Amino acid sequence: MSVVVTGLGTIGPWGTGADALAVALRDGRPCARGVDRAAGYHRRGSARASALVPPEALAAAVPPALGRRMSPCSKLAVGATRLALRDAGLPDRPAEGVTAVALATNFGPSSCTEELLRQILDEGPEAASPFAFTECVANAPAGQIAIFTGARGPNATVMQREAGALLAVARGAAEIRAGRADRALVGSVDEVTPLTHAILDRFRALSRSDVARPFDRRRDGFLVSEGAAVLVLEREEDARARGARVRARIGPLARAFDAGAPPHGWGTGSDALAGALRERVGPAPLDRVVSGASGARAGDRLQARVLRAAFPDLAPVLAPKGVTGEFGGGFLAAAVLAAEGAPFGPTAGFAEPDPGLGLVPHDGRPLPPPGRVLVSALASGGAAAWLVLERP
Amino acid sequence: MRVFVTGIGAVSAMGAGVEALRRGLWEGRAGFCELTVFDPARHRTKLAGEVEKWCLAPFSRRLSRSDRFACAVAAEAVARAAFDPPPETAVFFGSSTGGMLESERFFNNLRSGRRASLGSVASQENHGPGDAVARRLRTRGPVETIASACSASAMALAAALDCLRSGEAEVAIAGGADALCQLTYAGFNALRAVDEAPCRPFRADRAGLSIGEGAAALVLETEDHLRARGLLRADRRVELAGAGATCDAHHMTAPDPDGTGAAAAIERALADAGIGPDEIDFVNAHGTGTPLNDAAEAAALRRVFGARAAQLPVTSTKGAVGHLLGACGALEAVVTVLCLEAESVHPTPGGGRPDPALGLDVVLGAPRPVPGHRCALSTNFAFGGANAALVFRRHA
Numbered sequence: 001m002s003v004v005v006t007g008l009g010t011i012g013p014w015g016t017g018a019d020a021l022a023v024a025l026r027d028g029r030p031c032a033r034g035v036d037r038a039a040g041y042h043r044r045g046s047a048r049a050s051a052l053v054p055p056e057a058l059a060a061a062v063p064p065a066l067g068r069r070m071s072p073c074s075k076l077a078v079g080a081t082r083l084a085l086r087d088a089g090l091p092d093r094p095a096e097g098v099t100a101v102a103l104a105t106n107f108g109p110s111s112c113t114e115e116l117l118r119q120i121l122d123e124g125p126e127a128a129s130p131f132a133f134t135e136c137v138a139n140a141p142a143g144q145i146a147i148f149t150g151a152r153g154p155n156a157t158v159m160q161r162e163a164g165a166l167l168a169v170a171r172g173a174a175e176i177r178a179g180r181a182d183r184a185l186v187g188s189v190d191e192v193t194p195l196t197h198a199i200l201d202r203f204r205a206l207s208r209s210d211v212a213r214p215f216d217r218r219r220d221g222f223l224v225s226e227g228a229a230v231l232v233l234e235r236e237e238d239a240r241a242r243g244a245r246v247r248a249r250i251g252p253l254a255r256a257f258d259a260g261a262p263p264h265g266w267g268t269g270s271d272a273l274a275g276a277l278r279e280r281v282g283p284a285p286l287d288r289v290v291s292g293a294s295g296a297r298a299g300d301r302l303q304a305r306v307l308r309a310a311f312p313d314l315a316p317v318l319a320p321k322g323v324t325g326e327f328g329g330g331f332l333a334a335a336v337l338a339a340e341g342a343p344f345g346p347t348a349g350f351a352e353p354d355p356g357l358g359l360v361p362h363d364g365r366p367l368p369p370p371g372r373v374l375v376s377a378l379a380s381g382g383a384a385a386w387l388v389l390e391r392p
Numbered sequence: 393m394r395v396f397v398t399g400i401g402a403v404s405a406m407g408a409g410v411e412a413l414r415r416g417l418w419e420g421r422a423g424f425c426e427l428t429v430f431d432p433a434r435h436r437t438k439l440a441g442e443v444e445k446w447c448l449a450p451f452s453r454r455l456s457r458s459d460r461f462a463c464a465v466a467a468e469a470v471a472r473a474a475f476d477p478p479p480e481t482a483v484f485f486g487s488s489t490g491g492m493l494e495s496e497r498f499f500n501n502l503r504s505g506r507r508a509s510l511g512s513v514a515s516q517e518n519h520g521p522g523d524a525v526a527r528r529l530r531t532r533g534p535v536e537t538i539a540s541a542c543s544a545s546a547m548a549l550a551a552a553l554d555c556l557r558s559g560e561a562e563v564a565i566a567g568g569a570d571a572l573c574q575l576t577y578a579g580f581n582a583l584r585a586v587d588e589a590p591c592r593p594f595r596a597d598r599a600g601l602s603i604g605e606g607a608a609a610l611v612l613e614t615e616d617h618l619r620a621r622g623l624l625r626a627d628r629r630v631e632l633a634g635a636g637a638t639c640d641a642h643h644m645t646a647p648d649p650d651g652t653g654a655a656a657a658i659e660r661a662l663a664d665a666g667i668g669p670d671e672i673d674f675v676n677a678h679g680t681g682t683p684l685n686d687a688a689e690a691a692a693l694r695r696v697f698g699a700r701a702a703q704l705p706v707t708s709t710k711g712a713v714g715h716l717l718g719a720c721g722a723l724e725a726v727v728t729v730l731c732l733e734a735e736s737v738h739p740t741p742g743g744g745r746p747d748p749a750l751g752l753d754v755v756l757g758a759p760r761p762v763p764g765h766r767c768a769l770s771t772n773f774a775f776g777g778a779n780a781a782l783v784f785r786r787h788a
Contacts, residue, residue, distance in 0.1 A: 069644075105539075107517075116575055117496060119578075121503065121574075125435045126434060128582040129582060130582040130583050132579075133583065134645050137488065137776070138541070139774065139776045140644065140775070142778075146640075147641050147642065147644070147777070152638055152640070155540065155638075155776065156538055156540055156551075158539070159517060159518040159537045159538075161517070167536050171551070195499075255535070255536070256533065257535040259530040259532060261527075263520075381523045382523060382527060383526075383535045
């Protein structure tokens with residue numbers, strides 16, 4: 001059974017809506033801004049930049065009466081869901097059919113977690129707020145989406161770092177294919193707090209030059225991002241029957257694990273990963289690769305090695321995380337736009353090829369319309385997911 | 393393609409290993425004591441189903457407590473399956489707080505100006521346990537972590553079932569792990585959802601849940617893989633026959649009092665297993681012991697089983713080891729397998745008479761022999777309204 005993307009909603013540092021992201025990608029414009037370091041969690045010399053959602057965009061994500069019981073993470077998730085449903089030509093609460101939800105997150109509603117911990121550790125456990133607790137659980141945003149849209153199908157929250165978003169898309173598509181849902185709201189959401197930013201910096205994960213440089217020789221870490229992307233998935237026949245615009249078709253999924261990866265980084269063994277990728281994605285030619293390269297030194301090296309080992313004749317490689325940053329759904333939304341043939345400008349952050357990689361990302365030249373696009377996500381810690389998006 | 397359970401592992405308040413769990417459950421013991429993982433002095437309640445220290449000894453202190461639980465149960469499950477898992481083995485785990493305990497220590501040190509060691513926060517995220525298992529077993533198949541709170545590991549089992557049925561892998565290790573932490577403990581207390589005494593699921597005077605910790609894992613194998621190992625014909629094998637999931641879409645913490653969503657998850661699991669409600673012989677309930685959850689769950693069971701709900705043996709493992717949150721679905725799946733193998737349902741500890749308003753046949757006091765029983769249901773319900781149900785079937 002064919003499952004297609006009929007709606008795309010996104011809120012992020014690039015603004016509100018898929019069109020705003022498309023403009024940022026076309027212009028190759030990074031969305032970094034300075035993170036608030038007043039809380040004192042940061043060390044001297046730490047990274048300063050993060051890709052943060054403008055406060056006015058967060059405030060506008062959901063109506064105030066709806067948002068008063070939501071963490072920023074839930075607001076972003078529900079806000080992106082509203083945009084996705086509108087994009088798909090569906091009401092906020094589709095009257096017919098069963099809706100599944102599959103949402104990825106890396107940090108969850110971290111501002112609520114931090115608030116609750118501060119209450120417990122500073123004021124004592126008796127000061128713990130019930131609101132902060134119920135909203136800090138990782139699956140709160142997926143639960144809020146279900147309550148807002150009346151989605152009574154399977155409701156899953158996936159946490160698998162950089163691979164989570166693709167796993168969530170695949171999970172939603174599987175629910176439809178198995179007949180357990182008529183449509184699925186799938187995607188990825190994250191909020192970034194000064195604390196999470198400071199911790200990532202202590203792990204030396206973030207770029208201390210404050211620029212994400214995918215595949216560049218001088219890359220020194222990623223730019224952590226917040227935001228949300230939600231896709232509406234449905235059966236292709238349903239979408240055609242109601243005359244919906246089909247943005248992309250969900251193709252094969254490949255999953256694998258690199259047991260050689262350290263818990264907080266990437267391994268170097270690319271052969272097994274490339275084997276799994278080739279086996280599952282099949283021999284049909286690819287016209288684009290949307291790579292999860294983020295500017296992480298080891299992560300980008302593994303991305304390049306796996307892609308080169310799997311495909312001797314590699315299609316043009318887009319690396320949108322120079323624009324979107326890492327996490328927060330921007331990568332997933334960019335992948336859908338790439339599958340539709342949206343123009344991508346020169347890879348943001350990339351200037352000097354890394355001779356060790358043997359891979360130079362897209363330089364902004366016009367590309368022929370895509371047919372089959374590979375989306376590649378390698379998570380730190382070892383998990384890997386690849387998804388093919390096809391042009392309908 | 394049928395999928396069988398060929399290995400089980402557990403760590404809980406009853407101690408390390410499935411055997412310790414089995415003994416405790418069938419003796420009708422409850423494993424609650426004053427917790428020691430952190431100082432409970434200022435918490436509203438003091439009890440927990442805590443895992444004793446020695447259970448974690450063999451595993452590196454560089455792993456979080458949850459990760460060590462996960463490695464322990466995966467090792468036991470694989471040992472019981474009596475084989476080296478093939479490299480393509482998939483790992484599906486559930487967790488609700490991952491390494492939160494260690495993160496709390498880190499955060500406390502960071503804020504009070506003490507040295508905050510990054511090692512202590514190294515596996516904070518919920519995928520820590522699943523990744524640790526895959527890394528330890530050196531697998532290269534799919535790895536995915538479900539973080540849907542109290543339904544997380546039941547949903548991880550359902551995801552593993554999908555993966556094996558689709559042919560993506562032939563063997564999967566599915567489970568869940570969660571350790572005690574102040575965040576969860578204070579949080580449930582803030583909701584006034586914790587009983588000051590050991591929890592009393594399905595009792596008339598029940599007053600809340602008891603928080604536990606631990607992990608459980610199941611080795612799942614396809615029929616073909618078992619046949620290739622020459623083991624398919626072995627007696628009394630338990631099949632993971634079906635799974636179902638739904639969402640209440642009702643409220644973030646309170647269950648839908650009608651049990652509609654929960655009932656729909658059970659019905660989906662039954663349909664997935666290809667059986668009718670009459671074929672279920674007993675239920676391992678979510679059974680947290682909160683007034684609302686037990687009532688909603690009973691409503692769901694009455695909705696699915698009708699008048700038969702009053703004769704269907706129901707037990708709550710949480711009455712013995714507490715609520716293992718992201719790990720409860722896997723632990724209760726392990727216990728359901730034990731019940732099917734033993735043809736006996738363990739009793740639900742906790743004093744007091746059963747709540748007559750629930751209309752359920754709760755197994756109390758002593759184990760209930762259920763000779764010849766074949767099919768069992770295990771249910772889990774979570775914050776955010778996420779419901780999950782699993783059906784297990786023993787083959788003769």
